[in-house]
Amino acid sequence: MANSGAEKKEKLKLYSYWRSSCAHRVRIALALKGLDYEYIPVNLLKGDQFDPDFKKINPMGTVPALVDGEIVISDSFAIILYLDEKYPEPPLLPRDLHKRAVNYQAASIVFSGIQPHQNLAVIRYIEEKINAEAKTAWVKDAITKGFTALEKLLVSSAGKYATGDEVYLADLFLAPQIHGAVNRFQINMEPYPTLAKCYESYNELPVFQNAVPEKQPDAPSTI
Incomplete structure (x- = not known):
């Protein structure tokens, strides 16, 4: 017998750590x-990521890992x-090919040139094998190199945001990276005025404000 009503669409599931x-980018x-x-x-600190059930995902x-019905992306x-x-509005990439390339470059600098160096497993390893001072120096060096490159890349393309006055892919990568640099690693943003200006603009938008780590369900009550 045919189903007379439309099947209820399964809600997206996001596996996340605050x-x-x-x-943060995906949020x-x-x-x-x-x-x-x-x-x-x-909970990455408790080792939930090593649970066999999560490893299946x-x-x-x-x-993060996203589950969309039968589709799993990690x-x-x-x-x-x-x-x-799948959901093309609003678009996350500009039509202009040069601006699109700048977005890809900015995202790549963050996800390959900065973030892996401050990954929890990496900095834990450095702290255990050397000491906490070496860990801090390692992270700050990676962020400084990355932010210096981003500042040079974006200084001529930035408007209110990284590549103009619309939010695009680069902004999704920049906002969490700057937030972590400032709040977690106490990076001074004065040498990076373009990035600092973009960050101020992000903080004015509810979609960015609501995605910050401190507002997530698993964030500790006192940070």
């Missing part, structure tokens, strides 16, 4: 697209592009 900048994308989703916390044991860049193609 402090993960990678998950912004979901908010920009106006998508409702179920937030499923994965993401064999790499990292967050990389922030892939998730964001998937969402942009």
Whole structure:
């Protein structure tokens, strides 16, 4: 017998950790697209990422992971592009090819040149093998190199945001990275006026404000 009513669409599921900048990017994308989703916390400090059930979802044991019905995607860049193609409004990439390339470059600097160096597993390893001072120096060096490159890349293309007056892909990567740099690693943004200006603009938008780590369900009550 045919189903007379439309089947209820299954809600998106986001496996996230409040402090993960990678998950932070995806939360912004979901908010920009106006998508409702179920937030499923994965406590990286307690080792939830190594749980066999979570490893079935993401064999790499990292967050974020997005479940859309039968589709499972476990990389922030892939998730964001998937969402942009499935839900094209508002677009996360400009039509202008040069601006589009700048967005890809900015995102790449963050996800390959900065974020991996401040990954929890990496900095834990450095602290255990050397000391806390070496860990701090390592992270600050990676952020400084990345921010210096981003400042040079974006100084001529930035408007209110990274590549003009519309939010695009680069902004989804910049906002969490700057937030973490300032609040977690106490990076001085004075040498990076373009990035600082963009960050001020992000803080004025509810979709960015609501995605910050401190407002997530699994964030500790005192940070």
